[in-house]
Amino acid sequence: MQIKLKKALLDSQYFKYIYQLAIGSFLAQIITVIVAPLMTRLYAPEEIGIYTLILTVVTIFGPVLCGKYDQAIVAAEDEKEVVQLIVGSIFFSFTFLVLITIGFKIYLSNNLQITDEVGGFAYLVIGVLFLTVFVNILTAYNNRYKEFKIISSVTVTRTLAQNVGVLVFGLLKFGSIGLLLSQLLGMLVGFKRQGKHLYRNRIQLKEVNFTGIKNSLIKYKDLPKFSMPAHFINTAAYSILNFFIIDLFGLVIFGFYAISYRILGLPLNLISMNVSKVFFQRAFEENKLLGNYRSSLKIISLFLLCLSIPMVILLFIMGPFVFRLVFGGSWNEAGVYVQILSPMYGLRFIVSALAPALIISGKQKAEFYISNLFIVASVVSYMICKLMGCDIYTFLTIITATYSLIYIIFYLYIYKLSKGISVKAIRE
Template identity: 90%
Template sequence: MQIRLKKVLLESQYFKYIYQLTMGSFLAQIITVLVAPFMTRLYAPEEIGIYTLLLTVVTIFGPVLCGKYDQAIVAAEDENEIVQLIVGSIFVSFVFIILITIGFNIYLTLNSQITDKVGGFAYLVIGVLFITVFVNILTAYNNRYKEYKIISTVIVTRTLAQNVGVLVFGLLKFGSIGLLLSQLIGMLVGFKRQGKHLYQNRRKLREVTFKGIKTSLIKYKDLPRFSMPAHFINTAAYSILNFFIIDLFGLAVFGFYAISYRILGLPLNLISMNVSKVFFQRAFEEKKMLGNYRSSLKIISVFLLCLSIPMVIILFMLGPFVFRQVFGGGWNEAGVYVQILSPMYGLRFIVSALAPALIISGKQKMEFYMSNLFIIASVLSYMVCKLMGGEIYIFLTIITLTYSLIYIIFYLYIYKLSKGI
């Protein structure tokens, strides 16, 4: 039976799905890479720093706005349960957005230097969050029905729209406001195509009842209880570094770090996150058939490892040189940051794609505990440099070492779960 399953996995559309998602993301990231050298010449490091800092709100809260109920759409039993989860996800998201807006307003009040630079345009971030709710839900719905070509196409069109905005607003000298506007415009693209299937089944939405929503939300209650806080903490572990770096080294240094973080994130957006979608769907099916998902994990692990190793070597060896040549002499510093962080990002590239294994195994609680380690590592790194007066290189080195160890532990645990023991 297991040999038969392996044959099905290899000869089916398993890698076709990965190809469809990856090609779309590849084109999107090519667009981003092509625009990046113009971006670093049209915007000052401080402007990129302010934009990245404000967008941190979206980075932290965007993936968890639905309480992770959007992930349940992929595993839902039938169409009725799907629409109940969709409506429930929207309701949960709106509650969170109200709370986030209140907190964001307090933050801006306490940090007037931000509003001094961009004024009320800072609240464009809340608009981006609002749109993110529907992007998350529609993406999960497309994933449910293996509409990977649609997901791929929308990724490209959104990225193209956003980067065109970056260039246009940069030429108009809009600064950080232009970057925020381009982000909002990009998010608005692609809704019609992504929601076409759901629109065709819109009659199901009329059958939604409060009782049905409540039942579905209770059924998948472990997602907001464990998976959501774990994802939030995991994301915050990286995003909190933004605030630490600004406090320790200033906005200019953070601007360099923001570009290095952006470039290092390309492989994650290009391959890892898309592979994760396919792994989730296929491993879930394998688990139902055999009670384990070892084959899916091994295939994807080897695939990601073969990509990760050369990526890390290239970044480590050529980081400063590439940044100096591509982004301009003044951005060599960001290349040094990439050089330091690349080994850790190589591990993150692999483990992030496999994180849905915890949902498949019903171990969301462990994801929460593991993610706390990243926060602890971040705070300890900050405290060491704060007390000892360490420079940015020391701070990033400590982050690389501690985060890498956590990712190794994380993978070993996922591997154990895959055996179905």
């Protein structure tokens, strides 16, 4: 049985695709790492804070703009259904985008510190969301036809364009407006290459009609009903902290937090998310052959633990020193935040990579409930600090403690699932 498992893994093209995606992600993150020390010297903490806060709108709503119908593009039965889903996704997105714009306008009217800093340029985020609609759709289309090299290369090109914009607009002293313009610039790159395959099949657009679009959207109605809110809650669990920190401590403190959050997220993007893909493939194959995936869980857990422990120790001991050295003396405060948050991020680094276990075990709904626990922890932490007048260090300590506890519970639940489920459960 073990021989069959090894053969299935070796014969799979999956690792080739992981490599193609991972190399693009790696190069994109390297570009970001190289530019980050220059960015902190060209922009003030409050400017980075304003930019990060506005971009939180994209972080929260960007992945769900299409109602998750873009996922259905990958699994659609034929090209006709694909085109119907593409058109339906666009209509859904534009309706959603109107509602987001109205909500954003209301938010800005109650947060004049943002409009005082960037004025009407804050609405550039709506342009970024508009472009995100087409990025999501084209990425799903590329994914359907295994055009992973295109996805990877466009990721690098967009990141490069954005970071060049960060440097140029920073030298021109554009402040937060320059950071927003650089984000928009990055989003404008790569559409021609991503859409080349779809353009060749444009003849299919002539066969699209309202009835076909309606039937396709109804067929995959569970995506906006269940996948969309689950993904939204999962993303909001961390993004909501941005709004809480600004309300409690102001833009300057948030600017320091934004950089610490950015740096702590690098190992997740560089390693954890790609290890997650390998774990999913390996655990799925093991479960199909043996009825459990405990071996895969143990091996990947040990691998991630060996990476996480030294990373956390290094950040905890040398966080402020590294930030002073790399980003400049004025960013020592961000290094202190990293010290406080590093234990929680060490656990997140491990557990996030193992989250696909819920899919293998047919327990996807559990992720929705777990994400709600993070939301509850965030709100409770905010209310405690609001009522007691706590400082940022206390707030981050409470977040680290509560989030860490949730991640430990999450891991124990995954470990329990790995002990054995039936093949029938997977098929269901």
